[in-house]
Amino acid sequence: xxxxxxxxxxxxxxxxxxxxxxxxxxxxxxxxxxxxxxxxxxxxxxxxxxxxxxxxxxxxxxxxxxxxxxxxxxxxxxxxxxxxxxxxxxxxxxxxxxxxxxxxxxxxxxxxxxxxxxxxxxxxxxxxxxxxxxxxxxxxxxxxxxxxxxxxxxxxxxxxxxxxxxxxxxxxxxxxxxxxxxxxxxxxxxxxxxxxxxxxxxxxxxxxxxxxxxxxxxxxxxxxxxxxxxxxxxxxxxxxxxxxxxxxxxxxxxxxxxxxxxxxxxxxxxxxxxxxxxxxxxxxxxxxxxxxxxxxxxxxxxxxxxxxxxxxxxxxxxxxxxxxxxxxxxxxxxxxxxxxxxxxxxxxxxxxxxxxxxxxxxxxxxxxxxxxxxxxxxxxxxxxxxxxxxxxxxxxxxxxxxxxxxx
Amino acid sequence: xxxxxxxxxxxxxxxxxxxxxxxxxxxxxxxxxxxxxxxxxxxxxxxxxxxxxxxxxxxxxxxxxxxxxxxxxxxxxxxxxxxxxxxxxxxxxxxxxxxxxxxxxxxxxxxxxxxxxxxxxxxxxxxxxxxxxxxxxxxxxxxxxxxxxxxxxxxxxxxxxxxxxxxxxxxxxxxxxxxxxxxxxxxxxxxxxxxxxxxxxxxxxxxxxxxxxxxxxxxxxxxxxxxxxxxxxxxxxxxxxxxxxxxxxxxxxxxxxxxxxxxxxxxxxxxxxxxxxxxxxxxxxxxxxxxxxxxxxxxxxxxxxxxxxxxxxxxxxxxxxxxxxxxxxxxxxxxxxxxxxxxxxxxxxxxxxxxxxxxxxxxxxxxxxxxxxxxxxxxxxxxxxxxxxxxxxxxxxxxxxxxxxxx
Numbered sequence: 001x002x003x004x005x006x007x008x009x010x011x012x013x014x015x016x017x018x019x020x021x022x023x024x025x026x027x028x029x030x031x032x033x034x035x036x037x038x039x040x041x042x043x044x045x046x047x048x049x050x051x052x053x054x055x056x057x058x059x060x061x062x063x064x065x066x067x068x069x070x071x072x073x074x075x076x077x078x079x080x081x082x083x084x085x086x087x088x089x090x091x092x093x094x095x096x097x098x099x100x101x102x103x104x105x106x107x108x109x110x111x112x113x114x115x116x117x118x119x120x121x122x123x124x125x126x127x128x129x130x131x132x133x134x135x136x137x138x139x140x141x142x143x144x145x146x147x148x149x150x151x152x153x154x155x156x157x158x159x160x161x162x163x164x165x166x167x168x169x170x171x172x173x174x175x176x177x178x179x180x181x182x183x184x185x186x187x188x189x190x191x192x193x194x195x196x197x198x199x200x201x202x203x204x205x206x207x208x209x210x211x212x213x214x215x216x217x218x219x220x221x222x223x224x225x226x227x228x229x230x231x232x233x234x235x236x237x238x239x240x241x242x243x244x245x246x247x248x249x250x251x252x253x254x255x256x257x258x259x260x261x262x263x264x265x266x267x268x269x270x271x272x273x274x275x276x277x278x279x280x281x282x283x284x285x286x287x288x289x290x291x292x293x294x295x296x297x298x299x300x301x302x303x304x305x306x307x308x309x310x311x312x313x314x315x316x317x318x319x320x321x322x323x324x325x326x327x328x329x330x331x332x333x334x335x336x337x338x339x340x341x342x343x344x345x346x347x348x349x350x351x352x353x354x355x356x357x358x359x360x361x362x363x364x365x366x367x368x369x370x371x372x373x374x375x376x377x378x379x380x381x382x383x384x385x386x387x388x389x390x391x392x393x394x395x396x397x398x399x400x401x402x403x404x405x406x407x
Numbered sequence: 408x409x410x411x412x413x414x415x416x417x418x419x420x421x422x423x424x425x426x427x428x429x430x431x432x433x434x435x436x437x438x439x440x441x442x443x444x445x446x447x448x449x450x451x452x453x454x455x456x457x458x459x460x461x462x463x464x465x466x467x468x469x470x471x472x473x474x475x476x477x478x479x480x481x482x483x484x485x486x487x488x489x490x491x492x493x494x495x496x497x498x499x500x501x502x503x504x505x506x507x508x509x510x511x512x513x514x515x516x517x518x519x520x521x522x523x524x525x526x527x528x529x530x531x532x533x534x535x536x537x538x539x540x541x542x543x544x545x546x547x548x549x550x551x552x553x554x555x556x557x558x559x560x561x562x563x564x565x566x567x568x569x570x571x572x573x574x575x576x577x578x579x580x581x582x583x584x585x586x587x588x589x590x591x592x593x594x595x596x597x598x599x600x601x602x603x604x605x606x607x608x609x610x611x612x613x614x615x616x617x618x619x620x621x622x623x624x625x626x627x628x629x630x631x632x633x634x635x636x637x638x639x640x641x642x643x644x645x646x647x648x649x650x651x652x653x654x655x656x657x658x659x660x661x662x663x664x665x666x667x668x669x670x671x672x673x674x675x676x677x678x679x680x681x682x683x684x685x686x687x688x689x690x691x692x693x694x695x696x697x698x699x700x701x702x703x704x705x706x707x708x709x710x711x712x713x714x715x716x717x718x719x720x721x722x723x724x725x726x727x728x729x730x731x732x733x734x735x736x737x738x739x740x741x742x743x744x745x746x747x748x749x750x751x752x753x754x755x756x757x758x759x760x761x762x763x764x765x766x767x768x769x770x771x772x773x774x775x776x777x778x779x780x781x782x783x784x785x786x787x788x789x790x791x792x793x794x795x796x797x798x799x800x801x802x803x804x805x806x807x808x809x810x811x812x813x814x
Contacts, residue, residue, distance in 0.1 A: 121528050182586040
């Protein structure tokens with residue numbers, strides 16, 4: 001089928017584009033390269049040497065014989081360009097990764113809060129509006145986040161998007177209903193994804209758009225089978241305090257002999273998925289679209305849950321690093337349990353890559369191999385969630401010397 | 408107290424500004440005059456002759472001896488101006504009316520859908536972001552809508568914002584919870600108000616902002632005690648297919664001898680409130696703010712419910728008009744019941760103005776008095792909710808001659 005990948009230059013979008021191209025889809029990438037511009041802003045680029053889009057696509061064509069087209073469009077700003085492209089291409093499906101996706105970045109300042117809301121809501125709304133305006137029967141697959149659910153408020157297993165409830169009336173009558181899982185986002189970024197859900201529900205109800213919303217866990221790993229085929233195809237690896245996910249941060253810290261910094265008690269439990277599984281899930285979501293007239297299909301895209309301090313211990317064991325506990329920049333519960341239903345993807349045929357399997361590759365082939373590119377000063381998270389926290393930006397409690405020569 | 412009214416030039420904002428000024432608050436109006444610009448766009452202005460802001464404020468000062476300051480700021484676009492104003496004024500409260508508020512207008516075209524989402528979300532977010540950035544203890548009062556609830560899905564009485572539910576776990580255990588009432592908006596406009604709710608919940612939780620969200624019914628009536636004091640203070644009366652609420656449309660149609668056009672079966676039940684009660688509710692909401700640390704306070708701002716065809720019959724009886732049934736441009740249930748809990752405002756001291764009391768004044772003193780200003784062609788709703796409906800834009804089934812000389 002013909003698939004447009006919005007945000008196809010990013011950490012998830014790029015390997016997804018290659019995977020879908022490899023399995024036989026006609027892939028078109030739309031991206032405004034905003035993630036690379038944010039690298040410039042933060043003065044913290046990918047640890048791995050990512051190539052410019054033109055080089056990436058040329059390499060892919062040499063190696064796979066397949067062509068991917070690329071359009072540099074800011075879909076949140078330039079609606080007419082988006083409409084024109086969709087009208088011209090009439091895609092069978094659109095995969096929408098084109099949102100600012102880092103919680104700490106979204107909390108850095110008013111500017112970053114405002115950019116995240118404005119960019120994410122308009123990107124999603126413009127896409128829906130364009131599909132409705134053109135009357136396309138395009139299947140929209142969106143990357144949501146496990147973070148829309150909040151973490152462990154009720155102790156129950158989180159279902160795939162919808163919650164069975166009983167409404168108790170004044171007369172004590174119990175009325176069974178199924179509702180969107182009540183949102184409880186932990187950052188402005190996560191909040192925008194809960195607003196996206198309302199956009200999807202509305203356009204599905206009013207305009208009949210077929211939508212799959214994937215609530216994804218924290219993605220770990222760098223390469224997929226496809227990005228490994230040539231260094232020009234390598235995927236990004238973010239280790240900075242804003243875009244580096246917790247596991248990548250640990251790997252990087254281990255590689256350069258820096259203590260693994262755990263925020264708070266490390267009692268937070270989170271859901272995880274390997275990047276190779278991410279691209280497979282998108283393939284499966286495209287293969288099993290909702291039927292015409294069906295409500296928004298919501299799937300939990302994750303394979304395992306871990307407590308952060310257990311992750312730190314795991315990486316420490318593997319690498320001989322120390323663990324350092326620092327203040328938590330986030331406003332969140334110190335400890336939580338997390339049980340998540342992910343039967344849908346398993347039933348479709350997803351075979352999970354476990355942390356135990358993939359972690360050593362990440363340490364040796366990515367973090368250690370490219371450690372000379374690291375800027376240690378970018379590792380701590382300097383974004384804070386509230387004004388009260390600004391007084392005490394979290395710091396590693398003891399200074400260590402980096403083995404990279406940089407500081 | 409010092410109160411900033413965002414959107415203080417509009418149909419609800421203007422009489423609220425006067426009322427709050429009269430009862431002794433220091434009032435500052437912020438408005439970008441977008442509603443007047445939309446009059447220009449739609450070529451359909453207020454039936455009543457509204458004065459420019461400068462004339463309005465001069466008249467109010469002459470009559471009441473009180474000064475209201477005015478700032479022309481687009482708060483969705485010019486964040487820095489908003490921050491500067493809030494920093495300078497340090498208001499005790501902000502009343503936020505500054506959103507595009509017509510469902511049909513929000514559905515006219517892609518442009519109107521996109522404007523409504525972009526304007527409303529950024530206006531609300533900028534306001535919250537500015538309060539958080541400045542660390543103000545300002546109470547934010549927002550005008551929401553009964554439309555966030557959807558209409559009559561469960562047959563239960565709609566509570567004030569939060570719903571008591573029981574979550575049923577896999578083991579059959581029942582866990583009681585209180586959640587935001589599950590939204591079910593009927594237009595892009597209403598959808599933006601459900602997105603606003605997520606913004607409020609987040610900023611309340613993360614930044615401790617004190618917020619009251621008023622879910623208002625359909626406002627009817629034109630004048631308040633204050634706007635009646637001088638013709639230069641007169642409030643807007645919208646009768647066009649986009650901004651005219653259903654009752655105003657009936658009044659106008661009656662005044663000019665046009666059949667009262669009922670959409671579909673007229674079996675839709677809606678909540679209503681008189682404009683004099685609206686301004687009193689805002690006064691009460693300011694008087695009883697939520698405490699520091701309290702969650703978002705949600706109140707239902709309405710006084711009675713009516714079925715649309717009953718309203719038409721009531722106006723027809725009062726005026727001798729006919730009732731005409733036309734196709735429904737909206738995608739909604741043909742018939743619904745609606746029971747709404749509104750105890751909070753009644754307990755604070757609200758004394759409802761009933762339709763039976765106020766309707767004759769509207770017919771004689773407003774609709775008939777200014778009928779010569781009407782453009783009959785603007786009365787039908789020409790916005791449609793879906794592409795399928797575009798083929799058959801609703802029309803009055805028999806043409807009638809207007810007694811105004813215009814067509």
